[in-house]
Amino acid sequence: MGSSWIVDASQTFDLDLNLDSFRLEAPKDVPRGVQINFMGVENKAPVKDETSDLKAELERMKEENRRLTETLSAVYENYITLQSRLGDVTSMTSEKDTMLAMLSSRKRKAENNREVKSDVVDIDGSINCNFNNNNINVESSSSEDSCKKIKEDPKTMVSRVHVRTEPSDTSLVVKDGYQWRKYGQKVTRDNPCPRAYFRCSYAPACPVKKKVQRSAEDPSVLVATYEGEHNHPNCTKSETRAASNKGASPVLISSSSASPTKTVTLDLTRPNSSQVAVVGAHHREIDSPEFQRHLVEQMASSLTRDPGFTSALAAAISGRIMRY
DNA sequence: CGGTTTTGACCCGCGC
């Protein structure tokens, strides 16, 4: 594993989840029919009592906020530690795979061109981890791909995205913020699952192509291979509308032809995960406002699409209302 | 009605 950058999304936007900031308990001695406001301030209370109450409340909230911040920091550190350990373990695994692949490569020289996945993993030493659904692994290479056209044109960028989907999901749809038109499907020799061919339909002149096929080893994993670069801006809305709720939703990290290798691993399934670890990506791309905006959009859409998050939010709100 | 998907046919490069 090479150098790495940690992008802390909390640097760009604050998400204050301290629900205790919105205390809705009514004073116990408030008679029925008396209207109170949501700040817990009784209109008829004397000014001095009100001030002291507010001060006490403020101090208590500060203390609670401090404790929550410490807890969050501890969780974040644990996350980073686990992430690095996982990276170590998987890189060791990929090194072992490299040795095995090298030993067996001579025996199956004729099939080397079809061993794209393992080759890319060997060359990149990338992480191929799957925490749970929607976990994504993006691999990119500029010249190591087996595709002949790519070898003829070394500037053509090829990136590979691994998307874990629901086992019941049989569609070959990978939502990546662009609008695609399927132009072919083929059953290949080394994989019983058909491979779908897509072109970017947002711009007729856009040279980008996408191939999507289920992994032969793990049918719940979709492997999307992107060739070329989009020559137009993103079109998230149209893609979202066209793809509806079907398909997995990775984050597309557009790759420049100059970067030989790129691995991006995102875990969008944790509602509290505000950290994104980007390994081996170009710093300028991470710093770019477009990248960060896209990141935030994807995080927000991931949260709102998550039924668990929305139901928990609804339960929390309704619980507060019922208590009140 | 226009855009998308499906699917069989066709093209092309590679290995034997």
Next chain:
DNA sequence: GCGCGGGTCAAAACCG
């Protein structure tokens, strides 16, 4: 030259 396999074409079907 021939067969094989991956990639593309294009007409028909489908859908909103």
